[in-house]
Amino acid sequence: MAHDLAAAQDFYAAVLGWRYKPGIQGRGNYxxxxxxxxxxxGLAAGARLMGFPVCWTAxxxxxxxxRTADRVHERGATIAVGPIPFGRGRVLWAADPDNAVFGIWEGEVDPDWRAGRHAGVPARLELRTRDPFASALFYGGVFDWDVQRGEGRESIDIGYEDDxxxxxxxxxxxxxxxGGAVEAAPDPRVRPQWHVYFRVxxxxxxAAAALAAGGTIVSPPDDSPFGRxxxxxxxxxxLFHVSEPEG
Known part of the structure; x- marks a missing residue:
């Protein structure tokens, strides 16, 4: 969600090497x-219209x-917007019990969205929250993460690794x-939220390209269990993150 779509496109092209095509039946705001x-x-110029901050959403x-909205409600969370028609599907925005915002998509998922391990593709999602185990139970119940997949379906596994x-x-x-800092020392400026990592x-x-294109560095490059x-x-x-694979 951006204010100025053209400016956002220029910035991420400079940092992540993206090219673009019109989305949602050729509409000019996406x-x-x-x-x-x-x-x-996807990049949309709808932040002001929808009352959202400029942000990346998982x-x-x-x-x-x-049905998924019902599960969200049943588990003490809230629906912010939707479900509403969006392109060839329907979308809704929700907030989990700790107010971390996420989106839900109903519709066909284009297999081309899996772009492999090239630079510029999403690398992973990270939820920073107060209680990761409670959050795992919430999302697992909403999205059936704990349901064993049948033959021909992708296996889903939840485990505890690297804290x-x-x-x-x-x-x-x-x-x-x-968990960690958000859980141990709540800070109104550090709220529970999903963070999006892009491979570089x-x-x-x-980071240098982001600075040159008018962005800022929140946390400088550093090594982690998931690479630099x-x-x-x-x-x-x-806010977004970049991740360089180990090795």
Whole structure:
């Protein structure tokens, strides 16, 4: 969610190498970011209209937006917007019991959205929250993470690794849930939220490119269990992370 779509496109092209195509039936306020011709993210100029801050939002696919919304309510969380029609599907925005915002998508998921391990693709999602185990129970119940997949379906596994809860799909880590500072010393400026990581060839080079394009460095490049990472903000304040694989 951005204020100025053209400016956002220019910034992320400079930092992540993205190219773009119009999205949502050619509407001018939405663009799809491409890496090697495959879609990897969506950018929309709807932050002011929808009352959202400039931000990146994690979306999870669901067979039924209505049924998933019911599960969200049943577990003490809230629905902010939707479900509403969006392109060829329906979308809703929700907040978990600790007010971390996430999106739910009902509709066809284009297989091209899996762009492999190229620079510029989403690397993983990270939820920073007060109680990662309680959050794992919440999201597991909402999205059936704990349901054994049948033959031909991707396996889903939740485990405890490197002081965090890690969600793996088909043996690939796709999301982790982390407590720590938010839990131990609540700070109104550090709220529970989902963080999006994008893969880069060089974290240091990406941080330098962000500065040159008018962004800021929130956390400088540093090594982590998931490779060398950095936290950055775009010129409108949108927070995102970059991650350089180990080795």
């Amino acid at each position: 663009a799809v970011a491409l890496v090697h011709g495959s879609p990897v993210a 979306y999870f696919a669901a067979a039924s937006a209505n 965090r809860v890690v969600l793996r799909i088909a043996d690939e880590p796709v999301a982790d849930l982390l 060839d060089s974290t240091d080079a990406a 990472t950095a936290a950055l903000r775009d010129p409108e304040g949108g």
